[in-house]
Amino acid sequence: MRPLFGTALLLLTLSFNTQVPTAVPIPKEPHHHLVLENDYVRVFRVSVPAREATLLHQHDVPYLYVALGPADVINAVQDKPEVHLVMADGQLGYSPATSPTLPATNPAPLQQCHHRVTEAPR
Numbered sequence: 001m002r003p004l005f006g007t008a009l010l011l012l013t014l015s016f017n018t019q020v021p022t023a024v025p026i027p028k029e030p031h032h033h034l035v036l037e038n039d040y041v042r043v044f045r046v047s048v049p050a051r052e053a054t055l056l057h058q059h060d061v062p063y064l065y066v067a068l069g070p071a072d073v074i075n076a077v078q079d080k081p082e083v084h085l086v087m088a089d090g091q092l093g094y095s096p097a098t099s100p101t102l103p104a105t106n107p108a109p110l111q112q113c114h115h116r117v118t119e120a121p122r
């Protein structure tokens with residue numbers, strides 16, 4: 001009886017370790033801070049310290065971003081190759097909706113603003 005219990009406990013532990021993590025929505029990702037929201041736009045300030053990574057998170061809609069200082073980032077979208085981005089201070093970029101976005105790692109601090117344009121009220 002005891003070996004059967006030990007085997008069951010081992011299998012249960014392994015199943016927890018192999019589960020695919022669930023992507024969090026942008027407002028729940030701790031490096032993304034909502035700074036403005038109205039009927040037209042949602043703006044997040046993204047602040048990731050050097051050699052830190054974001055959580056697995058989901059960008060549901062396309063967005064614009066502005067680098068607030070130079071940035072060097074390795075970004076990955078699930079099932080796609082990693083992309084190495086080097087951005088200059090003030091650089092504007094566009095990203096289509098990606099789901100889910102794997103943790104980005106950066107050798108230097110990353111400061112950005114993400115701007116999501118929402119549909120205008122009718």
